[in-house]
Amino acid sequence: MMRAPAEPGAIEGGGNLLKAVVVLCLVVVLAACSVGRPGDDETGQEIYQLLCANCHAEDLTGGLGPDLGPGSSSARQPDEFIELAILRGRGSMPSFSSSLDSEQVDRLVGYLREEQQR
Numbered sequence: 091m092m093r094a095p096a097e098p099g100a101i102e103g104g105g106n107l108l109k110a111v112v113v114l115c116l117v118v119v120l121a122a123c124s125v126g127r128p129g130d131d132e133t134g135q136e137i138y139q140l141l142c143a144n145c146h147a148e149d150l151t152g153g154l155g156p157d158l159g160p161g162s163s164s165a166r167q168p169d170e171f172i173e174l175a176i177l178r179g180r181g182s183m184p185s186f187s188s189s190l191d192s193e194q195v196d197r198l199v200g201y202l203r204e205e206q207q208r
Protein backbone atom coordinates (compact mmCIF):
# COMPACT_ATOMS: atom_id res chain seq x y z
CA MET A 91 0.00 0.00 0.00
CA MET A 92 1.18 3.52 -0.87
CA ARG A 93 2.01 5.94 1.86
CA ALA A 94 -0.22 8.95 2.30
CA PRO A 95 1.45 12.19 1.23
CA ALA A 96 2.83 14.31 4.06
CA GLU A 97 0.11 16.33 5.69
CA PRO A 98 0.26 20.11 5.42
CA GLY A 99 0.68 20.20 9.17
CA ALA A 100 4.04 18.44 8.88
CA ILE A 101 5.39 21.19 6.62
CA GLU A 102 4.16 23.88 8.98
CA GLY A 103 5.86 22.04 11.78
CA GLY A 104 9.12 22.36 9.87
CA GLY A 105 8.58 26.12 9.65
CA ASN A 106 8.16 26.36 13.40
CA LEU A 107 11.35 24.43 13.93
CA LEU A 108 13.17 26.90 11.68
CA LYS A 109 11.72 29.79 13.67
CA ALA A 110 12.86 28.17 16.89
CA VAL A 111 16.37 27.80 15.49
CA VAL A 112 16.44 31.46 14.40
CA VAL A 113 15.24 32.62 17.82
CA LEU A 114 17.82 30.41 19.52
CA CYS A 115 20.58 31.93 17.37
CA LEU A 116 19.46 35.44 18.28
CA VAL A 117 19.53 34.58 21.97
CA VAL A 118 23.05 33.19 21.64
CA VAL A 119 24.26 36.28 19.74
CA LEU A 120 22.71 38.65 22.27
CA ALA A 121 24.25 36.72 25.15
CA ALA A 122 27.64 36.93 23.43
CA CYS A 123 27.26 40.70 23.04
CA SER A 124 26.68 41.20 26.74
CA VAL A 125 29.94 39.46 27.64
CA GLY A 126 32.52 42.03 28.60
CA ARG A 127 29.91 44.54 29.70
CA PRO A 128 29.54 44.08 33.41
CA GLY A 129 26.32 45.22 35.08
CA ASP A 130 26.14 48.31 37.28
CA ASP A 131 25.93 46.29 40.48
CA GLU A 132 28.88 44.01 39.86
CA THR A 133 31.60 44.00 42.50
CA GLY A 134 35.23 44.75 41.73
CA GLN A 135 35.98 41.07 42.10
CA GLU A 136 33.29 40.09 39.61
CA ILE A 137 34.53 42.66 37.11
CA TYR A 138 38.07 41.39 37.56
CA GLN A 139 37.06 37.76 36.99
CA LEU A 140 35.05 38.77 33.93
CA LEU A 141 37.52 41.07 32.20
CA CYS A 142 40.98 40.63 33.65
CA ALA A 143 41.41 37.06 34.91
CA ASN A 144 41.98 35.72 31.38
CA CYS A 145 45.32 37.45 31.20
CA HIS A 146 46.25 38.17 34.82
CA ALA A 147 44.95 34.89 36.34
CA GLU A 148 42.03 34.41 38.73
CA ASP A 149 44.38 34.85 41.68
CA LEU A 150 46.20 37.88 40.14
CA THR A 151 49.47 35.99 39.76
CA GLY A 152 49.70 36.81 36.07
CA GLY A 153 49.89 34.87 32.83
CA LEU A 154 49.81 36.69 29.54
CA GLY A 155 49.86 39.92 31.58
CA PRO A 156 52.10 40.63 34.58
CA ASP A 157 51.46 39.66 38.21
CA LEU A 158 49.09 42.16 39.89
CA GLY A 159 49.09 40.53 43.33
CA PRO A 160 50.89 41.25 46.63
CA GLY A 161 54.50 42.29 46.09
CA SER A 162 54.01 42.91 42.36
CA SER A 163 55.27 46.09 40.74
CA SER A 164 51.72 47.43 40.30
CA ALA A 165 51.16 46.99 44.06
CA ARG A 166 53.82 49.69 44.52
CA GLN A 167 52.19 52.06 42.01
CA PRO A 168 49.59 54.71 42.84
CA ASP A 169 45.90 54.08 42.06
CA GLU A 170 46.15 56.38 39.04
CA PHE A 171 48.64 54.02 37.42
CA ILE A 172 46.18 51.14 37.56
CA GLU A 173 43.29 53.36 36.45
CA LEU A 174 45.28 54.50 33.45
CA ALA A 175 46.28 50.95 32.56
CA ILE A 176 42.58 49.97 32.61
CA LEU A 177 41.31 53.02 30.72
CA ARG A 178 44.03 53.37 28.11
CA GLY A 179 45.37 49.85 27.86
CA ARG A 180 49.06 49.06 27.99
CA GLY A 181 51.15 47.33 25.36
CA SER A 182 49.10 44.32 24.25
CA MET A 183 46.51 44.92 26.98
CA PRO A 184 43.32 46.41 25.50
CA SER A 185 41.65 49.60 26.76
CA PHE A 186 38.51 49.11 28.85
CA SER A 187 37.30 52.71 28.69
CA SER A 188 34.27 51.74 26.60
CA SER A 189 33.16 48.83 28.78
CA LEU A 190 33.65 50.31 32.27
CA ASP A 191 32.41 53.53 33.82
CA SER A 192 34.48 55.38 36.42
CA GLU A 193 32.61 53.79 39.34
CA GLN A 194 33.35 50.32 38.01
CA VAL A 195 37.02 51.25 37.56
CA ASP A 196 37.08 52.47 41.18
CA ARG A 197 35.58 49.19 42.39
CA LEU A 198 38.10 47.26 40.33
CA VAL A 199 41.05 49.22 41.71
CA GLY A 200 39.59 48.75 45.22
CA TYR A 201 39.48 45.00 44.66
CA LEU A 202 43.10 44.89 43.43
CA ARG A 203 44.23 46.92 46.44
CA GLU A 204 42.38 44.57 48.81
CA GLU A 205 44.02 41.54 47.24
CA GLN A 206 47.44 43.20 47.28
CA GLN A 207 47.15 43.73 51.05
CA ARG A 208 46.73 40.01 51.71
Ligand code: HEC
Pocket residue numbers: 138141142143144145146154155156158163164171172175176180181182183184186198
Ligand atom coordinates in the same frame (compact mmCIF):
# COMPACT_ATOMS: atom_id res chain seq x y z
C1 HEC B 1 44.39 40.49 26.71
C2 HEC B 1 45.10 40.31 27.96
C3 HEC B 1 44.84 41.30 29.07
C4 HEC B 1 43.66 41.62 29.68
C5 HEC B 1 42.26 41.10 29.34
C6 HEC B 1 43.97 42.56 30.74
N1 HEC B 1 45.31 42.79 30.75
FE1 HEC B 1 46.30 43.99 32.04
N2 HEC B 1 48.01 43.68 31.03
C7 HEC B 1 48.19 42.81 29.98
C8 HEC B 1 49.56 42.89 29.50
C9 HEC B 1 50.15 42.06 28.35
C10 HEC B 1 50.20 43.87 30.29
C11 HEC B 1 51.65 44.36 30.17
C12 HEC B 1 51.62 45.52 29.20
C13 HEC B 1 52.97 46.17 29.03
O1 HEC B 1 53.46 46.75 30.02
O2 HEC B 1 53.49 46.09 27.92
C14 HEC B 1 49.20 44.34 31.24
C15 HEC B 1 49.46 45.29 32.23
C16 HEC B 1 48.57 45.64 33.22
C17 HEC B 1 48.89 46.52 34.33
C18 HEC B 1 50.25 47.18 34.58
C19 HEC B 1 51.05 46.20 35.39
C20 HEC B 1 52.49 46.58 35.50
O3 HEC B 1 53.10 46.16 36.50
O4 HEC B 1 53.02 47.23 34.60
C21 HEC B 1 47.77 46.60 35.11
C22 HEC B 1 47.60 47.39 36.40
C23 HEC B 1 46.76 45.78 34.48
N3 HEC B 1 47.28 45.21 33.33
C24 HEC B 1 45.47 45.62 34.96
C25 HEC B 1 44.47 44.98 34.26
C26 HEC B 1 43.09 44.98 34.68
C27 HEC B 1 42.56 45.61 35.95
C28 HEC B 1 42.40 44.29 33.72
C29 HEC B 1 40.91 44.07 33.64
C30 HEC B 1 40.12 45.27 33.45
C31 HEC B 1 43.35 43.85 32.72
N4 HEC B 1 44.60 44.28 33.08
C32 HEC B 1 43.04 43.09 31.59
C33 HEC B 1 47.23 41.99 29.44
C34 HEC B 1 45.89 42.05 29.75
